[in-house]
Amino acid sequence: MTTALLSALSDPALIAAAGRSKAWPFEEAKKIVARIEKRKGEARPVIFETGYGPSGLPHIGTFGEVARTTMVRTAFRVITEDKIPTRLLCFSDDMDGMRKVPENVPNRDLLTANLGKALTNVPNPFDNEHASFGHNNNAKLRSFLDTFGFDYEFMSATEEYKKGTFDQMLLKMLEKYDEVMEIMLPTLREERRKTYAPFLPVHPKTEVVMQVPIEERNLETGTIVWTDPNTGERFETPVTGGHAKCQWKPDWALRWAALGVDYEMSGKDHIDNVKTSSKICKVLGGNPPDGFNYELFLDENGEKISKSKGNGLTIDEWLTYASPDSLALYMFQKPKTAKRLFFDVIPRAVDEYFAFLEKYPEMDADAKVNNPVWHIHSGNPPVTPVPVSFTMLLNLVSASHAHDKAALWSYIGRHSPGVTPSSHPKLDELCGYAIAYYEDRVKPFKTFRTPDAEERQALAKLREVLLALPTDASAETIQDSVLSVGRAFERFQDLSKKSPDGGPGVSLEWFATLYQVLLGQEKGPRFGSFVALYGLKETAEMIGQALDGTLSKG
Missing domain, CATH: 1.10.10 (Arc Repressor Mutant, subunit A)
Incomplete structure:
Protein backbone atom coordinates (compact mmCIF):
# COMPACT_ATOMS: atom_id res chain seq x y z
CA MET A 1 0.00 0.00 0.00
CA THR A 2 2.81 2.43 0.87
CA THR A 3 4.45 2.22 -2.57
CA ALA A 4 1.11 2.65 -4.32
CA LEU A 5 0.20 5.64 -2.20
CA LEU A 6 3.57 7.28 -2.80
CA SER A 7 2.81 7.06 -6.52
CA ALA A 8 -0.52 8.80 -6.05
CA LEU A 9 1.01 11.48 -3.81
CA SER A 10 3.67 12.27 -6.41
CA ASP A 11 1.06 13.48 -8.92
CA PRO A 12 -0.26 17.00 -8.15
CA ALA A 13 -3.05 16.60 -10.71
CA LEU A 14 -4.35 13.50 -8.91
CA ILE A 15 -4.21 15.23 -5.53
CA ALA A 16 -6.18 18.17 -6.90
CA ALA A 17 -8.69 15.83 -8.54
CA ALA A 18 -9.08 13.95 -5.26
CA GLY A 19 -10.21 17.16 -3.59
CA ARG A 20 -12.94 17.56 -6.22
CA SER A 21 -14.01 13.93 -6.36
CA LYS A 22 -17.54 12.87 -5.38
CA ALA A 23 -16.58 9.18 -5.04
CA TRP A 24 -17.90 7.95 -1.69
CA PRO A 25 -14.46 7.28 -0.09
CA PHE A 26 -13.48 10.91 -0.76
CA GLU A 27 -16.81 12.18 0.56
CA GLU A 28 -16.18 10.18 3.75
CA ALA A 29 -12.58 11.43 3.93
CA LYS A 30 -13.77 15.05 3.73
CA LYS A 31 -15.98 14.43 6.78
CA ILE A 32 -12.86 13.35 8.69
CA VAL A 33 -10.96 16.44 7.53
CA ALA A 34 -13.78 18.61 8.87
CA ARG A 35 -13.67 16.65 12.12
CA ILE A 36 -9.96 17.12 12.79
CA GLU A 37 -10.17 20.83 11.96
CA LYS A 38 -12.22 21.16 15.16
CA ARG A 39 -9.47 19.69 17.33
CA LYS A 40 -7.95 23.08 18.01
CA GLY A 41 -4.35 22.10 17.49
CA GLU A 42 -4.51 18.66 19.10
CA ALA A 43 -1.79 16.65 17.37
CA ARG A 44 -2.42 12.90 17.21
CA PRO A 45 -3.01 10.30 14.51
CA VAL A 46 -6.41 9.87 12.93
CA ILE A 47 -7.74 6.53 14.15
CA PHE A 48 -9.75 4.27 11.84
CA GLU A 49 -11.26 1.16 13.42
CA THR A 50 -13.00 -2.03 12.38
CA GLY A 51 -14.41 -4.56 14.81
CA TYR A 52 -14.59 -8.35 14.70
CA GLY A 53 -16.28 -10.92 16.91
CA PRO A 54 -14.09 -14.06 16.96
CA SER A 55 -16.90 -16.41 17.96
CA GLY A 56 -16.47 -17.83 14.46
CA LEU A 57 -14.11 -17.67 11.51
CA PRO A 58 -13.64 -14.46 9.45
CA HIS A 59 -16.30 -14.00 6.78
CA ILE A 60 -16.99 -11.93 3.70
CA GLY A 61 -18.44 -9.08 5.78
CA THR A 62 -15.12 -8.81 7.64
CA PHE A 63 -13.32 -8.36 4.32
CA GLY A 64 -15.85 -5.76 3.19
CA GLU A 65 -15.54 -3.64 6.30
CA VAL A 66 -11.73 -3.61 6.29
CA ALA A 67 -11.54 -3.05 2.52
CA ARG A 68 -13.99 -0.14 2.60
CA THR A 69 -12.32 1.45 5.62
CA THR A 70 -8.96 1.14 3.87
CA MET A 71 -10.41 2.94 0.85
CA VAL A 72 -11.55 5.85 3.05
CA ARG A 73 -8.19 5.94 4.81
CA THR A 74 -6.37 6.10 1.46
CA ALA A 75 -8.65 8.87 0.23
CA PHE A 76 -7.99 10.82 3.44
CA ARG A 77 -4.23 10.41 3.09
CA VAL A 78 -4.31 11.69 -0.49
CA ILE A 79 -6.49 14.77 0.06
CA THR A 80 -4.36 15.70 3.10
CA GLU A 81 -1.17 14.87 1.12
CA ASP A 82 -0.31 12.34 3.87
CA LYS A 83 0.64 15.14 6.27
CA ILE A 84 -1.51 13.74 9.08
CA PRO A 85 -0.55 10.31 10.47
CA THR A 86 -3.24 7.61 10.42
CA ARG A 87 -3.75 4.20 12.02
CA LEU A 88 -6.17 1.40 11.16
CA LEU A 89 -7.08 -0.70 14.19
CA CYS A 90 -8.64 -4.13 13.67
CA PHE A 91 -10.16 -4.85 17.06
CA SER A 92 -11.12 -8.36 18.15
CA ASP A 93 -13.77 -8.58 20.87
CA ASP A 94 -12.23 -11.82 22.11
CA MET A 95 -13.08 -11.23 25.78
CA ASP A 96 -16.75 -11.72 24.98
CA GLY A 97 -18.30 -14.83 26.55
CA MET A 98 -19.01 -17.73 24.18
CA ARG A 99 -22.80 -17.99 24.04
CA LYS A 100 -23.22 -20.88 21.60
CA VAL A 101 -21.06 -23.50 19.92
CA PRO A 102 -20.54 -23.07 16.16
CA GLU A 103 -21.65 -26.03 14.07
CA ASN A 104 -18.59 -26.05 11.82
CA VAL A 105 -15.93 -26.84 14.45
CA PRO A 106 -14.55 -30.15 15.84
CA ASN A 107 -14.73 -31.26 19.48
CA ARG A 108 -18.02 -29.48 20.09
CA ASP A 109 -18.45 -31.20 23.46
CA LEU A 110 -15.25 -29.50 24.67
CA LEU A 111 -16.65 -26.11 23.72
CA THR A 112 -20.06 -26.86 25.22
CA ALA A 113 -18.39 -27.56 28.56
CA ASN A 114 -16.86 -24.07 28.47
CA LEU A 115 -19.84 -21.97 27.42
CA GLY A 116 -19.88 -18.54 29.03
CA LYS A 117 -16.12 -18.18 29.30
CA ALA A 118 -14.24 -15.49 27.42
CA LEU A 119 -13.31 -16.73 23.97
CA THR A 120 -9.63 -16.53 24.93
CA ASN A 121 -10.35 -18.81 27.93
CA VAL A 122 -12.24 -21.43 25.91
CA PRO A 123 -9.98 -24.42 25.03
CA ASN A 124 -8.89 -24.69 21.42
CA PRO A 125 -10.86 -27.45 19.62
CA PHE A 126 -8.45 -27.46 16.70
CA ASP A 127 -5.27 -29.49 16.48
CA ASN A 128 -2.81 -26.60 16.36
CA GLU A 129 -0.53 -24.54 18.58
CA HIS A 130 -2.97 -21.77 19.54
CA ALA A 131 -3.76 -21.35 23.23
CA SER A 132 -7.54 -21.03 22.96
CA PHE A 133 -10.52 -20.93 20.63
CA GLY A 134 -10.29 -17.13 20.57
CA HIS A 135 -6.54 -17.16 19.87
CA ASN A 136 -7.12 -19.59 17.01
CA ASN A 137 -9.78 -17.38 15.44
CA ASN A 138 -7.64 -14.27 15.93
CA ALA A 139 -4.79 -15.99 14.10
CA LYS A 140 -7.20 -16.84 11.28
CA LEU A 141 -8.31 -13.22 11.14
CA ARG A 142 -4.76 -11.91 10.93
CA SER A 143 -3.82 -14.44 8.26
CA PHE A 144 -7.00 -13.52 6.40
CA LEU A 145 -6.19 -9.79 6.46
CA ASP A 146 -2.53 -10.38 5.60
CA THR A 147 -3.54 -12.40 2.54
CA PHE A 148 -5.12 -9.26 1.09
CA GLY A 149 -2.21 -7.02 2.03
CA PHE A 150 -4.14 -4.74 4.38
CA ASP A 151 -2.11 -2.26 6.43
CA TYR A 152 -3.53 -2.53 9.97
CA GLU A 153 -2.76 -2.94 13.67
CA PHE A 154 -4.37 -5.89 15.41
CA MET A 155 -5.80 -5.35 18.90
CA SER A 156 -7.17 -7.99 21.26
CA ALA A 157 -9.83 -7.00 23.81
CA THR A 158 -8.41 -9.52 26.28
CA GLU A 159 -4.92 -8.03 26.05
CA GLU A 160 -6.11 -4.42 26.17
CA TYR A 161 -8.37 -4.98 29.18
CA LYS A 162 -5.66 -6.87 31.06
CA LYS A 163 -2.87 -4.39 30.43
CA GLY A 164 -4.99 -1.44 31.53
CA THR A 165 -5.65 0.36 28.24
CA PHE A 166 -9.27 0.87 29.28
CA ASP A 167 -8.80 1.29 33.05
CA GLN A 168 -9.25 5.07 33.11
CA MET A 169 -12.46 4.87 31.07
CA LEU A 170 -13.73 1.89 33.07
CA LEU A 171 -13.42 3.93 36.26
CA LYS A 172 -15.13 6.83 34.48
CA MET A 173 -17.96 4.50 33.51
CA LEU A 174 -18.24 3.34 37.11
CA GLU A 175 -18.49 7.00 38.14
CA LYS A 176 -21.10 7.69 35.42
CA TYR A 177 -22.92 4.41 36.04
CA ASP A 178 -26.35 5.96 36.54
CA GLU A 179 -26.09 8.09 33.39
CA VAL A 180 -25.07 5.04 31.35
CA MET A 181 -28.02 3.09 32.75
CA GLU A 182 -30.37 5.95 31.85
CA ILE A 183 -29.20 5.63 28.25
CA MET A 184 -29.31 1.84 28.12
CA LEU A 185 -32.51 0.89 29.94
CA PRO A 186 -34.97 2.43 27.43
CA THR A 187 -33.34 0.33 24.69
CA LEU A 188 -34.02 -2.98 26.51
CA ARG A 189 -37.01 -5.24 26.90
CA GLU A 190 -38.74 -4.94 30.28
CA GLU A 191 -37.54 -8.35 31.48
CA ARG A 192 -33.93 -7.58 30.52
CA ARG A 193 -33.98 -4.28 32.42
CA LYS A 194 -34.30 -6.14 35.72
CA THR A 195 -30.90 -7.80 35.42
CA TYR A 196 -28.96 -5.47 33.10
CA ALA A 197 -25.66 -3.88 34.10
CA PRO A 198 -23.03 -2.24 31.86
CA PHE A 199 -20.28 -4.25 33.59
CA LEU A 200 -19.75 -8.00 33.15
CA PRO A 201 -17.55 -9.34 35.97
CA VAL A 202 -15.37 -12.34 35.22
CA HIS A 203 -16.11 -15.09 37.77
CA PRO A 204 -12.90 -15.59 39.81
CA LYS A 205 -13.54 -19.34 40.16
CA THR A 206 -15.27 -20.48 36.94
CA GLU A 207 -13.86 -17.81 34.54
CA VAL A 208 -17.37 -17.32 33.15
CA VAL A 209 -18.17 -13.77 31.94
CA MET A 210 -21.17 -13.13 34.20
CA GLN A 211 -24.35 -11.32 33.20
CA VAL A 212 -25.66 -10.41 36.64
CA PRO A 213 -27.14 -7.35 38.38
CA ILE A 214 -24.66 -5.08 40.14
CA GLU A 215 -25.63 -4.80 43.81
CA GLU A 216 -23.04 -2.28 45.03
CA ARG A 217 -20.52 0.10 43.51
CA ASN A 218 -17.45 1.42 45.29
CA LEU A 219 -15.84 4.38 43.54
CA GLU A 220 -12.95 4.58 46.02
CA THR A 221 -11.81 1.01 45.35
CA GLY A 222 -13.07 0.84 41.76
CA THR A 223 -15.06 -2.32 42.45
CA ILE A 224 -18.52 -3.79 41.93
CA VAL A 225 -20.36 -6.30 44.13
CA TRP A 226 -22.49 -9.07 42.68
CA THR A 227 -23.89 -12.51 43.55
CA ASP A 228 -23.42 -15.81 41.74
CA PRO A 229 -27.03 -16.86 41.00
CA ASN A 230 -26.06 -20.55 41.06
CA THR A 231 -24.30 -20.66 44.44
CA GLY A 232 -25.46 -17.51 46.20
CA GLU A 233 -21.83 -16.52 46.85
CA ARG A 234 -21.10 -12.78 46.78
CA PHE A 235 -18.02 -11.31 45.12
CA GLU A 236 -16.37 -7.90 44.96
CA THR A 237 -14.62 -7.46 41.62
CA PRO A 238 -12.39 -4.64 40.31
CA VAL A 239 -13.68 -3.17 37.06
CA THR A 240 -10.07 -2.67 35.95
CA GLY A 241 -7.21 -4.97 34.95
CA GLY A 242 -9.29 -7.45 32.97
CA HIS A 243 -11.39 -8.57 35.96
CA ALA A 244 -14.52 -7.29 34.21
CA LYS A 245 -15.55 -6.14 30.77
CA CYS A 246 -18.42 -4.07 29.43
CA GLN A 247 -21.62 -5.10 27.72
CA TRP A 248 -21.19 -4.62 23.99
CA LYS A 249 -22.85 -1.21 23.48
CA PRO A 250 -21.07 0.37 26.46
CA ASP A 251 -17.95 -1.52 25.37
CA TRP A 252 -18.13 0.05 21.91
CA ALA A 253 -18.42 3.49 23.53
CA LEU A 254 -15.59 2.68 25.96
CA ARG A 255 -13.33 1.72 23.09
CA TRP A 256 -14.12 4.85 21.09
CA ALA A 257 -13.41 7.09 24.07
CA ALA A 258 -10.27 5.28 25.28
CA LEU A 259 -8.65 4.85 21.86
CA GLY A 260 -9.81 8.13 20.35
CA VAL A 261 -11.46 6.44 17.37
CA ASP A 262 -12.27 8.94 14.62
CA TYR A 263 -13.94 6.72 12.02
CA GLU A 264 -15.78 3.40 12.11
CA MET A 265 -18.31 1.90 9.71
CA SER A 266 -21.14 -0.42 10.64
CA GLY A 267 -24.04 -2.21 9.03
CA LYS A 268 -27.47 -0.66 8.59
CA ASP A 269 -28.80 -2.95 11.33
CA HIS A 270 -26.60 -1.08 13.84
CA ILE A 271 -27.97 2.43 13.24
CA ASP A 272 -29.76 2.55 16.62
CA ASN A 273 -26.82 0.89 18.37
CA VAL A 274 -24.45 3.54 17.01
CA LYS A 275 -26.72 6.24 18.43
CA THR A 276 -26.81 4.53 21.82
CA SER A 277 -23.05 3.97 21.98
CA SER A 278 -22.42 7.54 20.84
CA LYS A 279 -24.45 8.89 23.77
CA ILE A 280 -22.45 6.76 26.19
CA CYS A 281 -19.17 7.84 24.56
CA LYS A 282 -20.10 11.48 25.20
CA VAL A 283 -20.93 10.68 28.85
CA LEU A 284 -17.39 9.28 29.13
CA GLY A 285 -16.00 12.53 27.75
CA GLY A 286 -15.23 11.13 24.31
CA ASN A 287 -16.15 12.29 20.81
CA PRO A 288 -18.03 9.54 18.92
CA PRO A 289 -16.44 8.62 15.57
CA ASP A 290 -17.72 9.56 12.17
CA GLY A 291 -18.68 6.83 9.75
CA PHE A 292 -21.56 5.54 7.71
CA ASN A 293 -23.97 2.63 7.82
CA TYR A 294 -23.55 0.30 4.86
CA GLU A 295 -26.40 -1.81 3.53
CA LEU A 296 -26.61 -5.53 4.17
CA PHE A 297 -26.17 -8.34 1.66
CA LEU A 298 -29.04 -10.39 0.30
CA ASP A 299 -29.12 -14.03 -0.80
CA GLU A 300 -30.31 -15.35 -4.17
CA ASN A 301 -33.93 -14.91 -3.09
CA GLY A 302 -33.46 -11.34 -1.91
CA GLU A 303 -33.50 -12.28 1.78
CA LYS A 304 -31.06 -10.94 4.35
CA ILE A 305 -27.96 -13.09 4.67
CA SER A 306 -27.67 -14.80 8.04
CA LYS A 307 -24.60 -16.59 9.42
CA SER A 308 -26.86 -18.97 11.31
CA LYS A 309 -28.86 -19.82 8.17
CA GLY A 310 -25.74 -20.13 6.03
CA ASN A 311 -27.62 -18.63 3.08
CA GLY A 312 -24.82 -16.40 1.88
CA LEU A 313 -21.59 -16.61 -0.04
CA THR A 314 -18.40 -17.20 1.93
CA ILE A 315 -15.05 -15.55 1.31
CA ASP A 316 -13.52 -18.93 0.43
CA GLU A 317 -16.25 -19.59 -2.12
CA TRP A 318 -15.68 -16.23 -3.85
CA LEU A 319 -11.91 -16.78 -3.92
CA THR A 320 -12.40 -20.23 -5.42
CA TYR A 321 -13.87 -18.63 -8.52
CA ALA A 322 -12.36 -15.14 -8.68
CA SER A 323 -9.62 -12.87 -7.36
CA PRO A 324 -9.73 -10.61 -4.29
CA ASP A 325 -9.69 -7.61 -6.66
CA SER A 326 -13.11 -8.52 -8.05
CA LEU A 327 -14.45 -8.90 -4.53
CA ALA A 328 -13.02 -5.49 -3.61
CA LEU A 329 -14.85 -4.01 -6.60
CA TYR A 330 -18.09 -5.59 -5.40
CA MET A 331 -17.53 -4.00 -1.99
CA PHE A 332 -16.69 -0.59 -3.50
CA GLN A 333 -19.81 -0.31 -5.61
CA LYS A 334 -22.94 1.17 -3.99
CA PRO A 335 -22.14 0.40 -0.34
CA LYS A 336 -25.41 2.00 0.76
CA THR A 337 -27.53 -0.19 -1.53
CA ALA A 338 -28.67 -3.69 -0.55
CA LYS A 339 -27.08 -6.12 -3.02
CA ARG A 340 -27.43 -9.78 -3.84
CA LEU A 341 -24.36 -11.71 -2.78
CA PHE A 342 -24.58 -15.00 -4.58
CA PHE A 343 -22.51 -16.99 -7.05
CA ASP A 344 -24.06 -15.44 -10.14
CA VAL A 345 -22.67 -11.97 -9.29
CA ILE A 346 -19.07 -13.18 -9.60
CA PRO A 347 -18.63 -13.27 -13.42
CA ARG A 348 -19.98 -9.76 -13.81
CA ALA A 349 -17.78 -8.44 -11.00
CA VAL A 350 -14.70 -10.00 -12.63
CA ASP A 351 -15.42 -8.53 -16.05
CA GLU A 352 -16.31 -5.11 -14.65
CA TYR A 353 -13.05 -5.04 -12.70
CA PHE A 354 -10.95 -5.65 -15.81
CA ALA A 355 -13.06 -3.19 -17.83
CA PHE A 356 -12.35 -0.45 -15.27
CA LEU A 357 -8.68 -1.46 -15.22
CA GLU A 358 -8.39 -1.30 -19.01
CA LYS A 359 -9.88 2.22 -19.15
CA TYR A 360 -7.75 3.65 -16.35
CA PRO A 361 -4.49 4.58 -18.19
CA GLU A 362 -6.31 6.71 -20.77
CA MET A 363 -8.37 8.66 -18.23
CA ASP A 364 -7.71 12.20 -17.03
CA ALA A 365 -7.03 12.82 -13.35
CA ASP A 366 -10.66 13.54 -12.44
CA ALA A 367 -11.87 10.32 -14.02
CA LYS A 368 -9.03 8.29 -12.48
CA VAL A 369 -9.89 9.15 -8.88
CA ASN A 370 -13.51 8.18 -9.56
CA ASN A 371 -12.52 4.86 -11.14
CA PRO A 372 -13.03 1.99 -8.66
CA VAL A 373 -9.61 0.49 -9.42
CA TRP A 374 -7.93 3.63 -8.07
CA HIS A 375 -9.52 2.89 -4.69
CA ILE A 376 -9.01 -0.87 -4.87
CA HIS A 377 -5.28 -0.43 -5.50
CA SER A 378 -4.67 2.61 -3.26
CA GLY A 379 -4.02 5.01 -6.11
CA ASN A 380 -1.77 2.84 -8.27
CA PRO A 381 -3.68 0.25 -10.35
CA PRO A 382 -1.55 -2.39 -12.12
CA VAL A 383 -1.26 -2.77 -15.87
CA THR A 384 -2.69 -6.21 -16.56
CA PRO A 385 -4.23 -6.58 -20.04
CA VAL A 386 -6.81 -9.37 -20.35
CA PRO A 387 -7.87 -9.80 -24.02
CA VAL A 388 -10.60 -12.38 -23.25
CA SER A 389 -13.41 -11.71 -20.78
CA PHE A 390 -14.25 -14.05 -17.93
CA THR A 391 -17.76 -14.53 -19.32
CA MET A 392 -16.29 -15.53 -22.68
CA LEU A 393 -13.94 -17.98 -20.98
CA LEU A 394 -16.90 -19.57 -19.21
CA ASN A 395 -18.68 -20.08 -22.50
CA LEU A 396 -15.50 -21.42 -24.08
CA VAL A 397 -15.20 -23.97 -21.26
CA SER A 398 -18.86 -24.85 -21.76
CA ALA A 399 -18.53 -25.41 -25.50
CA SER A 400 -15.13 -27.13 -25.46
CA HIS A 401 -15.67 -29.25 -22.33
CA ALA A 402 -12.17 -28.17 -21.26
CA HIS A 403 -11.01 -29.60 -17.95
CA ASP A 404 -7.64 -27.86 -17.75
CA LYS A 405 -6.09 -24.53 -18.67
CA ALA A 406 -3.98 -26.01 -21.46
CA ALA A 407 -7.13 -26.87 -23.42
CA LEU A 408 -8.39 -23.30 -23.09
CA TRP A 409 -5.04 -21.86 -24.13
CA SER A 410 -5.15 -23.85 -27.36
CA TYR A 411 -8.16 -21.76 -28.39
CA ILE A 412 -6.84 -18.48 -26.97
CA GLY A 413 -3.45 -18.86 -28.64
CA ARG A 414 -5.06 -19.51 -32.01
CA HIS A 415 -7.38 -16.53 -31.64
CA SER A 416 -4.74 -14.15 -30.24
CA PRO A 417 -1.26 -15.06 -31.51
CA GLY A 418 1.49 -14.11 -29.08
CA VAL A 419 -0.81 -14.20 -26.05
CA THR A 420 0.55 -16.87 -23.71
CA PRO A 421 0.28 -17.82 -20.04
CA SER A 422 3.65 -16.18 -19.37
CA SER A 423 2.84 -12.97 -21.24
CA HIS A 424 -0.64 -12.70 -19.69
CA PRO A 425 -0.52 -14.30 -16.24
CA LYS A 426 -3.80 -12.71 -15.17
CA LEU A 427 -5.57 -14.30 -18.11
CA ASP A 428 -4.02 -17.63 -17.15
CA GLU A 429 -5.36 -17.12 -13.63
CA LEU A 430 -8.80 -16.39 -15.07
CA CYS A 431 -8.69 -19.63 -17.04
CA GLY A 432 -8.33 -21.58 -13.80
CA TYR A 433 -11.15 -19.64 -12.17
CA ALA A 434 -13.39 -20.17 -15.22
CA ILE A 435 -12.91 -23.94 -15.18
CA ALA A 436 -13.68 -24.11 -11.46
CA TYR A 437 -16.75 -21.88 -11.78
CA TYR A 438 -18.08 -23.80 -14.76
CA GLU A 439 -17.67 -27.20 -13.12
CA ASP A 440 -19.35 -26.15 -9.87
CA ARG A 441 -21.81 -23.41 -10.79
CA VAL A 442 -22.74 -23.85 -14.48
CA LYS A 443 -22.40 -27.45 -15.59
CA PRO A 444 -24.74 -28.94 -12.95
CA PHE A 445 -27.50 -26.55 -14.03
CA LYS A 446 -27.18 -26.73 -17.83
CA THR A 447 -30.32 -27.78 -19.70
CA PHE A 448 -30.11 -28.18 -23.45
CA ARG A 449 -33.34 -27.50 -25.32
CA THR A 450 -34.26 -29.55 -28.37
CA PRO A 451 -34.82 -27.23 -31.38
CA ASP A 452 -38.20 -27.23 -33.09
Missing part, protein backbone atom coordinates in the same frame (compact mmCIF):
# COMPACT_ATOMS: atom_id res chain seq x y z
CA ALA A 453 -38.57 -27.62 -36.87
CA GLU A 454 -38.11 -23.95 -37.74
CA GLU A 455 -35.18 -23.56 -35.35
CA ARG A 456 -33.55 -26.59 -36.94
CA GLN A 457 -33.81 -24.91 -40.36
CA ALA A 458 -32.23 -21.72 -39.01
CA LEU A 459 -29.43 -23.59 -37.25
CA ALA A 460 -28.69 -25.66 -40.35
CA LYS A 461 -28.46 -22.45 -42.38
CA LEU A 462 -26.15 -20.88 -39.76
CA ARG A 463 -23.92 -23.93 -39.90
CA GLU A 464 -23.71 -23.64 -43.68
CA VAL A 465 -22.92 -19.91 -43.54
CA LEU A 466 -20.19 -20.31 -40.91
CA LEU A 467 -18.45 -23.05 -42.88
CA ALA A 468 -18.42 -20.75 -45.95
CA LEU A 469 -16.62 -17.94 -44.11
CA PRO A 470 -12.83 -17.58 -44.40
CA THR A 471 -11.01 -19.15 -41.43
CA ASP A 472 -9.63 -15.74 -40.37
CA ALA A 473 -13.00 -14.00 -40.42
CA SER A 474 -13.26 -11.30 -37.74
CA ALA A 475 -15.72 -11.36 -34.88
CA GLU A 476 -17.66 -8.52 -36.55
CA THR A 477 -17.91 -10.40 -39.84
CA ILE A 478 -19.14 -13.49 -38.02
CA GLN A 479 -21.66 -11.47 -36.02
CA ASP A 480 -23.03 -9.92 -39.22
CA SER A 481 -23.46 -13.40 -40.67
CA VAL A 482 -25.30 -14.59 -37.55
CA LEU A 483 -27.62 -11.58 -37.82
CA SER A 484 -28.22 -12.19 -41.52
CA VAL A 485 -29.30 -15.76 -40.87
CA GLY A 486 -31.70 -14.62 -38.15
CA ARG A 487 -33.22 -11.93 -40.40
CA ALA A 488 -33.92 -14.51 -43.10
CA PHE A 489 -36.51 -16.20 -40.88
CA GLU A 490 -39.71 -14.28 -40.20
CA ARG A 491 -39.94 -15.77 -36.71
CA PHE A 492 -36.68 -14.12 -35.68
CA GLN A 493 -37.37 -10.71 -37.23
CA ASP A 494 -37.95 -7.64 -35.09
CA LEU A 495 -39.92 -5.06 -37.05
CA SER A 496 -39.24 -2.41 -34.40
CA LYS A 497 -35.58 -2.48 -35.39
CA LYS A 498 -33.87 -1.81 -38.69
CA SER A 499 -30.92 -3.59 -40.26
CA PRO A 500 -28.19 -1.61 -42.07
CA ASP A 501 -29.93 -2.26 -45.43
CA GLY A 502 -33.24 -0.92 -44.13
CA GLY A 503 -34.83 -4.31 -43.58
CA PRO A 504 -36.12 -5.72 -40.29
CA GLY A 505 -33.85 -6.21 -37.34
CA VAL A 506 -33.20 -9.42 -35.41
CA SER A 507 -35.16 -10.34 -32.30
CA LEU A 508 -33.65 -11.52 -29.04
CA GLU A 509 -35.42 -14.84 -29.60
CA TRP A 510 -32.80 -15.75 -32.18
CA PHE A 511 -29.98 -15.38 -29.69
CA ALA A 512 -32.01 -17.07 -26.96
CA THR A 513 -32.35 -20.04 -29.31
CA LEU A 514 -28.58 -20.15 -29.84
CA TYR A 515 -27.86 -20.01 -26.11
CA GLN A 516 -30.51 -22.53 -25.07
CA VAL A 517 -29.89 -25.05 -27.84
CA LEU A 518 -26.10 -24.78 -28.21
CA LEU A 519 -24.90 -23.79 -24.71
CA GLY A 520 -27.70 -25.08 -22.50
CA GLN A 521 -28.04 -21.61 -20.91
CA GLU A 522 -30.59 -18.79 -20.86
CA LYS A 523 -27.95 -16.14 -21.56
CA GLY A 524 -24.68 -16.06 -23.38
CA PRO A 525 -21.91 -14.01 -24.99
CA ARG A 526 -21.89 -11.84 -28.09
CA PHE A 527 -22.13 -14.74 -30.46
CA GLY A 528 -19.76 -13.49 -33.15
CA SER A 529 -16.99 -12.96 -30.60
CA PHE A 530 -17.60 -16.39 -29.13
CA VAL A 531 -17.37 -18.09 -32.54
CA ALA A 532 -14.19 -16.18 -33.38
CA LEU A 533 -12.60 -17.52 -30.18
CA TYR A 534 -14.01 -21.04 -30.31
CA GLY A 535 -13.53 -21.48 -34.06
CA LEU A 536 -15.79 -21.58 -37.13
CA LYS A 537 -15.31 -25.29 -37.70
CA GLU A 538 -15.79 -26.12 -34.02
CA THR A 539 -18.99 -24.05 -33.84
CA ALA A 540 -20.32 -25.75 -36.98
CA GLU A 541 -19.63 -29.14 -35.39
CA MET A 542 -21.45 -28.04 -32.24
CA ILE A 543 -24.48 -27.05 -34.31
CA GLY A 544 -24.34 -30.43 -36.03
CA GLN A 545 -24.36 -32.17 -32.65
CA ALA A 546 -27.36 -30.09 -31.58
CA LEU A 547 -29.19 -31.13 -34.74
CA ASP A 548 -28.46 -34.84 -34.37
CA GLY A 549 -29.21 -34.83 -30.63
CA THR A 550 -25.72 -35.68 -29.33
CA LEU A 551 -24.74 -32.25 -27.95
CA SER A 552 -26.59 -32.55 -24.66
CA LYS A 553 -24.87 -35.88 -24.01
CA GLY A 554 -21.53 -34.04 -23.89
